[in-house]
Amino acid sequence: MKTVQGPEILDTRGDARTLILDSAEDLIAEHGFKGTSTALIAKSAGVAKGLLFYYFPVKSDLLVALMAERLPAMPLDTDRLAIPGDPAAGLIGTLDALNLSDHKSIVLRVILWREADTHPTVRAQLRKFQTGLERDTAAVLRKCLPDIADAERIKACATAWVSAIFSSATDDRLSDLDGLPRRSKEQLKAIAFALAASLRGATAVLAS
Template identity: 50%
Template structure:
């Protein structure tokens, strides 16, 4: 059943542009509030207030608060972290290639707090978020393995490549999630030097294990 478009009494029917803007404002407000205080601690009314829209309009676009979180996962987590690895591969130099990959992915300083904070905070209690996080991890394992294989100075066994890719992704996830710990407890944010050091360790391990 098609629901009539919500509107305030005495106001003209909203244009498609205004509707689209309202939906975007709702998601922006939800992202900011979920990152700052968590999903469970954020009432829908607070999202409406922060977005500057009537509460009924929030429910028009998102029947439940969970559907807002799902929309953030769908629309603000990259479907494909990186399409072309050739731009990050430094032939014969896995460490530099990994640093280039980190820069291209930008998990640590991503513009969206969905990636920097919300995914890590809500994965424990929301199965949909947990699925998205696992999918992102699988995608990063695949792309990291391809980058390592393409940049290796000599042939490397597939098992070694996979193990090194897993070590790198685990380290990057740990570093990326530090943003949440920084907000909660003031844990220092990782520096670019730390990423370089991890890349060098992974590259050295791949070379030694062959």
């Protein structure tokens, strides 16, 4: 039997590491991290178990790689998303850029939320992702309304917006699990307009 020596030994259908991550993503989303064995992942990927351990020496390395490589790219392009004078459009633009509920990777739609309760590395990644998103959202708002000097109000609106879209993504996942219709995106847009109105009110007060 030939011993696997390194990454040059690949599955004939493509890059073995990618195949392993693809299979891990699907299986962990379906069965959970604890319920998914490395043997099952290797079998699904069509690779030798030894090759899986070459790339990912311990099982948790698979989860770390999925978190690091398959979440939406950050930071956001705040210059492109900012619409001068229209903070609601800026907020909605961040929602569209992230596409949290329909993102092609189930790492974000399912795994991140499910595994954060029990895996410190996932919680750390979620916290990093959330913090970065709040920072970028605040930057978009500042560029939409550069006259607002109240940094705390901007930060509060950014935090509220990120909380709203995270909550919506979680709700979508639960609806999918139960076969129920998702909430309309219009609800999030209404929140964006409400937050924008609060910022516009702050601008009016400062101008008076």
